[in-house]
Amino acid sequence: MRILIVGAGIAGATLAYWLHRAGHEVTLVERAPKLREGGYLVDFWGAGFDVAERMGIVPELRHRGYVFTEGRVVDRAGRRIASLKPAKIMQSGEKYVSITRSDLASAIYAALGGAAELVLGDTVASLADQGDRVHVVLESGRSDDVDLVVGADGLHSRVRRLAFGPDADYERYLGIVIAAFEIDGYRPRDELVALMHAEVGFQVLRVSLRDDRTLVLFSVRHSGDVPHDRDSQQQLLRAKLAGGGWETRAILDLMPAAASFYFDTVSQIRMPSWTRGRVALVGDAGACPSFLAGQGSALAMVEAYTLAAEIARCPDHRQAFGAYEQRLSRLVLSKQDGALGLGAAFAPANGLQLFVRNAAMKLMGLPGVANLVMGRSFHDAVELPPFTPGRRPPD
């Protein structure tokens, strides 16, 4: 089949890899003028890690990534309140790495070995599902008829909007905005330690990266309009974090000079179905669990792998789409439900939430307690389907 994937991120590149292995002809359309670099870190673990193993990219992920030895919660004066061991908490043992979202996506893309056509700096302008094919027109004017279209274009998916309807029907804003940026030469540095400081309304997270870079992540309570330009976004952060303790002020002062600046809402995408006709969604586009879930990238890979495996197995795309949804909808829903309660940990709404959050962090640092408290939420209740390569073996 000829399959067009919109979005060359984690979900899109994973899907392209597996569809190619099943013998399909794949085109990836990416809006950015080049594959993204830098950006925020994701903790990568769970069933997505198993997909990465099947793709043979784990050594590359370990090479580019970080294994943090400590998550340290500090108070306004920088004193340690709690100390967490990420790998142990996630019950993942060796199957855990922190890596920038773009490094994960580019390692996946590299595994493809150029087997899919990549169209950069373009996106889909219109889609017409004609029953036996989809007529696609890109913004550049290029048009094509393909067998299937898959939207892997993230939280603000255009494919979703074109094929399923307006964002408001599916997006659930969780009352928090997030900002991530990198500062060069920041001091102090704490190697392989993620430092977290929360006050009422926000959390500041700082991690030291290679090449003397420091990554900062703000998660901030916000109701009302969300600004769209960088200046207004930074103004909002300065207002919300004014008077913040620890290193908040120094970091805010350096924010305008940051090379890259990411700002977005923390939202979930909840849909009754991820497929319609010959169009399907994978990753955040159809099932974003939000940043609070800490597992969106792994889920994106699981979804992409499962969709490709079902397309490879089923004689008809309708069967494949049905099996894809049936296998994963419960898992996704449970991750989304689990994330809803975590907003207080990343941006406590009041003094009581802050107190409970800090007390919980202290408890989570005690041996065995994290697993007892978080229990099943760290377990991915999913069995990856077998992959049966199709007509054409990989080149």
Ligand SMILES: Cc1cc2nc3c(=O)[nH]c(=O)nc-3n(C[C@H](O)[C@H](O)[C@H](O)COP(=O)(O)OP(=O)(O)OC[C@H]3O[C@@H](n4cnc5c(N)ncnc54)[C@H](O)[C@@H]3O)c2cc1C
């Ligand atoms: C601050 C933050 C921290 C996070 N931490 C974690 C974590 O610790 N662990 C974890 O597993 N997950 C984490 N996540 C979630 C994770 O990043 C996402 O779930 C994951 O990136 C989803 O992958 P995706 O490929 O579906 O979407 P994206 O990674 O968003 O990729 C979408 C791609 O589509 C492209 N695109 C967008 N629109 C268009 C368009 N119209 N046309 C063509 N291309 C388009 C984009 O440029 C991008 O390349 C975090 C998210 C945030 C925001």
